[in-house]
Amino acid sequence: DTEVTQTPKHLVMGMTNKKSLKCEQHMGHRAMYWYKQKAKKPPELMFVYSYEKLSINESVPSRFSPECPNSSLLNLHLHALQPEDSALYLCASSQSGLAGGGRDTQYFGPGTRLTVL
């Protein structure tokens, strides 16, 4: 199974709502990632978890709150978002660990398309 699943596929939320995006993988990968992709732009890294610990936060606003409850799950909690946060949110996973980042392959999910009204 080389699949990364993301739910929901689409999400529409108001600026005062609280919602969560979910990502799951069962490949035994120990690194998980959140990316944000605006229309017609490349993906941009937001967060990296390695062995369930946050290892990289690319100066993301606190209205985005990641959580890694176990090695298979990654959540992104959303609160008080702005319309400019509307984007495709991609989750990825990789084996990481002792293999070394240079030989690590990331597997991406299909993304959650978020619209903030």
Place this chain on the structure above:
Amino acid sequence: DAKTTQPPSMDCAEGRAANLPCNHSTISGNEYVYWYRQIHSQGPQYIIHGLKNNETNEMASLIITEDRKSSTLILPHATLRDTAVYYCIVVPIIQGAQKLVFGQGTRLTINP
């Protein structure tokens, strides 16, 4: 910032080889060259990676120049399903999680 330069768009006829160039003139000895692609409305997909030697897998071939300052991704028999944005990314050899910095990529269109 992305450390690669790619043409913004390319066209290729179906059944022909698609050759996608990438310039990475500032690459250092401890950095790999990775290629991913993103088909419309899907997540990026890993294609191939290499350090110094040419590499081939079931999807593509990667040719890296001897000075490592540029590379070419070759899709030997392009099909309509290969229409996508192709990203060339340099990645440092480090332990732990990998940080991918995507550039603008090349939008490859395969024409029937």
